[in-house]
Amino acid sequence: MSLTATVRVRQGEFDLDVDLSVADGEVLVVVGANGAGKTTLLRSIAGLLPIDAGVITVDGVVVDNGDRVSVIPEARSVGYVFQDQRLFPHLSALENVAFGLAARGVPIDDARVRARQELDAFGVGESADQAPGDLSGGQAQRVALARTFVTEPQVLLLDEPFTAVDATARPSVRAVALARAESIGCVTVLVTHDLADAPILETPVIELVNGRVARRGRAADFSSK
Amino acid sequence: MVAAGLAFAFIALPLIGLLSEVAWSRLWHDLTTTEAAAALRLSLVCSLAAAALAFALGVPLAWVLARFEFPGRAAVRALTLLPMVLPPVVGGVGLLYAFGRTGFVGARLDEWFGIHLTFSTAGVILAETFVALPFLVITVEAAFRGLDRDLEDAAATLGASRRTVMRRVTLPVAGPAIAAGVALAWARALGEFGATITFAGNIQGRTRTVPLAVYLFLQSDPEVAIALSLVLVAVSVGVLTALRGRWLVR
Numbered sequence: 001m002s003l004t005a006t007v008r009v010r011q012g013e014f015d016l017d018v019d020l021s022v023a024d025g026e027v028l029v030v031v032g033a034n035g036a037g038k039t040t041l042l043r044s045i046a047g048l049l050p051i052d053a054g055v056i057t058v059d060g061v062v063v064d065n066g067d068r069v070s071v072i073p074e075a076r077s078v079g080y081v082f083q084d085q086r087l088f089p090h091l092s093a094l095e096n097v098a099f100g101l102a103a104r105g106v107p108i109d110d111a112r113v114r115a116r117q118e119l120d121a122f123g124v125g126e127s128a129d130q131a132p133g134d135l136s137g138g139q140a141q142r143v144a145l146a147r148t149f150v151t152e153p154q155v156l157l158l159d160e161p162f163t164a165v166d167a168t169a170r171p172s173v174r175a176v177a178l179a180r181a182e183s184i185g186c187v188t189v190l191v192t193h194d195l196a197d198a199p200i201l202e203t204p205v206i207e208l209v210n211g212r213v214a215r216r217g218r219a220a221d222f223s224s225k
Numbered sequence: 226m227v228a229a230g231l232a233f234a235f236i237a238l239p240l241i242g243l244l245s246e247v248a249w250s251r252l253w254h255d256l257t258t259t260e261a262a263a264a265l266r267l268s269l270v271c272s273l274a275a276a277a278l279a280f281a282l283g284v285p286l287a288w289v290l291a292r293f294e295f296p297g298r299a300a301v302r303a304l305t306l307l308p309m310v311l312p313p314v315v316g317g318v319g320l321l322y323a324f325g326r327t328g329f330v331g332a333r334l335d336e337w338f339g340i341h342l343t344f345s346t347a348g349v350i351l352a353e354t355f356v357a358l359p360f361l362v363i364t365v366e367a368a369f370r371g372l373d374r375d376l377e378d379a380a381a382t383l384g385a386s387r388r389t390v391m392r393r394v395t396l397p398v399a400g401p402a403i404a405a406g407v408a409l410a411w412a413r414a415l416g417e418f419g420a421t422i423t424f425a426g427n428i429q430g431r432t433r434t435v436p437l438a439v440y441l442f443l444q445s446d447p448e449v450a451i452a453l454s455l456v457l458v459a460v461s462v463g464v465l466t467a468l469r470g471r472w473l474v475r
Contacts, residue, residue: 048378073381080382086375090397099393100383151383 001025001154003187006054007044008066016040016211019054022187022204027178029198029219030191032208038191039083041208042157045189046080047073058155074103079153079186083160085144087132093119093143094128100151118146122176123169137164142173149180156181156188162197195223243458246451255452263430264438264453268415271346271434275353276411282354283361283410284396284403290362291369302366309359316355317423324351325424348425349432353414360413361406368402369395405468412464416457 006019016037022028030038043049044064045056053066058078063071087096097115102108119125122142124135132140141164148156158177165173178199181188190197198205198219205222207215215222248255255261290302308316324331324342334340342348376398380390396403418436425432427441435453442450 043378046378046382048381073378074384074386076382078382080379082375082379086373086379088376088380088394088398090400099380099385103380103383103385103389103393147383 001059001185001187003045003056003058003155003189005041005045005056007041007051007056008053009040009044009049010052011040014040014211016044018206018208018211018213020189020206020213022189025182025185025187027181027188027190027199027203029195029203029205030189030208031193031195031205031222032214036208037211038208039159040211042080042159042189042191045155046078046157047071047076048080077154078157079148079151079155080157081144081148081159081161083163085132085140085164087135087140087144087147089132092129092131093124093135093139096132096143097147097150100147104151114150115146118150119143121180122146122149122173138166138169138173141165145173145177149177149184152184152186154186156184156186158188158190158192160191160193163193195219240458243451243454246447247455248448248451251448252452252455255449256456258449260429260442261438261449261453264433264435265456267346267349267430267433268435271349271353272411272415272417274350275357275414275417276407278350278354279358279361279410279414280403280407283358283406284365286358287362287365287369287406291366305362306359308356309363313356313417313419313421314423317352317420320348320352320355320420320424324348343424344426344428344432346425346431349421349434352420352424353417356417356420357410357414361410364406364409365399365403368399368406372399408464408468412461415460 001024002022004021007016009016014037018037018041020028030041032038040049044051047064047070050070051064051066054064055062055066056064058076062069063076087093088099091099094112094115097118098108098111101111101114106114116125116128119128119142122145124139124142124146127135127139127143132143135143141161145161161177162170162174174197195205201218201220201223203219205217205219206213207222256265286305290298290305321343322328324334326332326335326341326343331342334342340347342351372395376394377390380394385393416436417434418440421432421434422437427433427437433441435457439450439453439457442453
């Protein structure tokens with residue numbers, strides 16, 4: 001599995017111009033100030049925002065070239081964990097997690113079994129029947145992670161996925177997420193403010209400033225600064 | 226303060242007037258006379274059919290108005306909402322010249338299918354839908370506009386097709402507003418008078434709905450007219466209560 005993206009997106013005054021590549025099973029960390037274009041980048045890779053120019057490939061297959069080719073999000077095998085979870089408010093935590101499997105044609109009973117396992121993996125199995133409105137921020141974040149991971153996407157896009165989890169629980173949630181990503185064998189793009197989220201010191205990191213890659217390096221280089 | 230009190234009294238007094246005239250002991254008898262019962266039955270069937278038709282046509286229209294930019298969208302929206310302010314009689318005249326036997330659509334319906342809408346129950350449903358549809362469209366369009374698009378995006382990245390997103394996310398999340406729109410449309414259809422009598426006429430058991438019967442009975446048998454009016458008041462109050470309660474508007 002691999003991801004390459006050369007992305008040019010113009011949104012009014014804002015210009016995003018980024019290229020990146022993530023190798024098989026690797027995690028790429030993206031840091032940058034608010035408004036640097038991190039979320040825009042993830043949305044374009046997910047297919048939620050068409051690119052104006054450039055090319056995005058997943059496993060060597062072009063999914064968007066800013067022109068004729070633009071694979072719709074549901075056909076991209078891209079998982080996206082939104083910054084503020086965006087759980088479906090009318091469905092229980094369990095049904096939220098089963099949603100993606102059911103949408104891909106998994107029989108609903110099987111989908112629920114796998115959803116429950118995923119919730120257990122993220123430590124929120126006991127919240128399965130709760131409505132999203134009744135979950136704490138940290139619980140909702142874990143449910144959102146479970147909802148995306150259960151579909152085992154080829155590309156995993158995580159937008160500040162641990163921010164809502166309280167500091168004491170964060171290392172364990174992070175460990176579960178990274179272990180799951182490894183077991184799925186997907187490539188991961190992780191947007192974060194916290195370099196401690198990088199799995200290892202050798203993890204590649206890019207820093208966005210005003211829609212451009214201002215710096216590329218390894219987690220170790222960034223933290224030592 | 227005085228003006229406010231007068232305003233409230235102005236709304237409340239007719240209701241009190243109506244309630245004071247109700248012959249409570251004979252209410253059931255009045256409502257079950259052949260003519261009153263026929264009007265009630267007809268009104269129930271037609272208003273429910275009109276609400277269903279408004280739902281089937283109005284939700285897609287609200288969707289298009291909320292989600293697609295196209296030239297003339299403002300004009301389409303304005304025209305859609307026109308029946309809310311148009312005198313219903315004028316709406317009835319318009320329906321007559323479109324769907325009536327000599328109207329440009331009605332003539333074709335007659336020629337090709339032998340369908341006559343004027344002076345028929347279907348004509349009542351059509352007239353009621355005409356006046357009720359804008360209430361549904363305006364409510365549901367607002368809901369679609371206010372919907373969190375990220376929910377639909379999240380569903381798409383989870384592998385849901387557009388149809389699945391619509392069926393399992395968009396419509397359920399907008400559900401309370403759609404229910405409110407249907408309730409409003411239904412209440413409006415139930416009270417429809419002007420367009421109905423102009424387009425569909427006033428035939429007992431076929432097009433004489435409760436409002437038409439009230440108008441007619443006021444001259445011949447006011448007690449029945451009042452009893453039927455009471456039913457319409459009760460329904461209006463019921464719909465209003467439901468709309469204000471948690472059930473529909475969260």
